[in-house]
Amino acid sequence: MNRAKWIFLILAAALVVIGAGMLAGRRDSRGLGPAPAGQPAVAQLVTGQFQKAFNAAADQTRLLVTFSPT
Amino acid sequence: MCLRGASAVQLLLQRHPEWNVRVFVVWEAVRKLDKKGPPAGTYDLIKDPRAAQYWDPGLKLSKRIVHDMLANPKLQPKGETITEKTIAWDFAAIYPPGVRWEREFPAPKYYGKPVVAVDRQIELELGALMPSR
Numbered sequence: 001m002n003r004a005k006w007i008f009l010i011l012a013a014a015l016v017v018i019g020a021g022m023l024a025g026r027r028d029s030r031g032l033g034p035a036p037a038g039q040p041a042v043a044q045l046v047t048g049q050f051q052k053a054f055n056a057a058a059d060q061t062r063l064l065v066t067f068s069p070t
Numbered sequence: 071m072c073l074r075g076a077s078a079v080q081l082l083l084q085r086h087p088e089w090n091v092r093v094f095v096v097w098e099a100v101r102k103l104d105k106k107g108p109p110a111g112t113y114d115l116i117k118d119p120r121a122a123q124y125w126d127p128g129l130k131l132s133k134r135i136v137h138d139m140l141a142n143p144k145l146q147p148k149g150e151t152i153t154e155k156t157i158a159w160d161f162a163a164i165y166p167p168g169v170r171w172e173r174e175f176p177a178p179k180y181y182g183k184p185v186v187a188v189d190r191q192i193e194l195e196l197g198a199l200m201p202s203r
Contacts, residue, residue, distance in 0.1 A: 003168050031107020032125055033108065037119070039119055042124065043123075045096060045131055050094075054094065057092040059168075060085075061083070061164065061166055063092070063162065064093075064165070065079055065185055066097075066161055067076050067098065068072045068099055068101055068104055069072070069104055070101055070103045070104050070109070
């Protein structure tokens with residue numbers, strides 16, 4: 001394999017690694033991102049759906065916390 | 071401040087893996103910078119599987135809480151002045167089993183803010199609601 005091919009392969013591998021990293025830390029245009037393992041998918045808050053989820057857990061103690069992300 | 075509050079919540083959950091608690095984490099677009107959405111890694115601040123996380127770019131939850139508090143002043147936290155411009159954020163609220171959100175947002179058993187400053191109190195209040203072994 002000549003030098004040009006090696007350079008091409010190294011650059012291609014670097015692009016794959018960078019792309020995978022970007023995908024792993026991605027957030028979509030709606031501000032959503034991957035949820036930590038074991039959690040439901042991050043959802044954009046819709047009041048009625050949030051109310052349903054809150055009431056669906058009424059057999060448990062619930063902690064509600066709100067934050068700004070910056 | 072908020073990010074440290076989120077980390078504090080994760081730590082207290084880590085200290086009590088046996089607690090039967092459901093955690094609702096709502097990230098709100100409070101500041102201009104927030105409009106782009108939580109930066110990568112934000113949702114990982116609270117990794118506990120007992121949590122469910124939401125992104126609220128329109129401050130819908132805050133608006134609903136403020137609306138209900140203005141309609142029913144009994145829901146307003148003592149010592150806080152609530153107006154139509156109030157944004158309800160960086161707070162913790164605890165609800166015991168059985169409490170349901172019906173016509174208005176329910177009054178919590180415990181309410182405190184900012185979260186990072188009340189993490190110990192949150193832990194005590196949650197602990198008091200857990201069945202003793």
